[in-house]
Amino acid sequence: MDHRLRCFGTTPKTHFLCSLIFFFFFFSFSNAAFDLATIPFNDGYSSLFGGSNVVRTADGNGVNLLLDRYTGSGFISSNMYRYGFFSANIKLPSNYTAGVCVAFYTSNGDVFQKSHDELDFEFLGNIAGKPWHFQTNLYGNGSTNRGREERYRLWFDPTKEYHRYSILWTAKNVIFYIDEVPIREVLRNDEMGADYPSKAMSLYTTIWDASNWATSGGRFKVNYKYAPFKAEFKDLILKGCPVNPIQEVSDSKACIDQHVDLEAQDYATMTPMRRRAMHNFRKHFMYYSYCFDTLRYPTQMPECIIIPEEQERFMENGRSIFVGKHRRQAKRKSRTKTPLDIINKGSM
Structure with missing residues (x-):
């Protein structure tokens, strides 16, 4: 008999204890904040679209993006970067948000329309009383037909207070962070080829109407x-070497020192503690991964690192086997969810 503590498939008491330990581990870990220098909005960004729906804060250090029946809104970094660290404290809209998409991402689609690169967080709204979900994705050289998306739940309510979301992009790897907790790492390898983002990108942030797909596949608008x-x-944080996308080769030579400095930063190092935190997040909160979607990708993507303990929790369509269980638990819940509730009995 296996006496190791398991968080799934055992008694509710065992599951609760595992989740409680996990919660306090995350809480203490996320308080170990990175040493980051922020910049005023006007020093690094400008409005992208939306006119008066882009509202700068009085102190000049932030911005609010609005979506109304006339338009969404967005902002963009003033420069393009080849590799960097992009980060912001974000608070999402509350109440009924079905069909709403808030995106925090890097892209060069405006310059390389048929061969663009992209790294993204996309936050997907929900009906009242249901939590936000989100997904991350990666594209290189226009490889949109090979989407590398993963989808997750959160262990907190992102509408109550600010949380930090960050993207690290180097020549070696990509790491997505939430509150200094790494949730996904993509390691570059030769087999990925041009699918790994390698051209200069801008940082974009938008809010828009994604009624046709964002919530329950478009069921809720x-x-x-x-x-x-x-x-x-x-x-807001932008750390990287600005480059001209047309003269990128010559610019990249001038950025060698900045690239070395970027890779030497604390957040660029995947320590054993961070790897354990990432594993725990993915174990409890990831409910879809393209790496396990053998129906869509019979041949596994080259960057996928399959951990047997993770794989056994997913079906051949890439969905977690616990999705239905989470939904049934959510229907039985009547009181307001707390971050600890979401960890213990997260609803899908």
């Missing part, structure tokens, strides 16, 4: 009775 929907951003 944006309800403008609850507009305007407001996403709040502050403590």
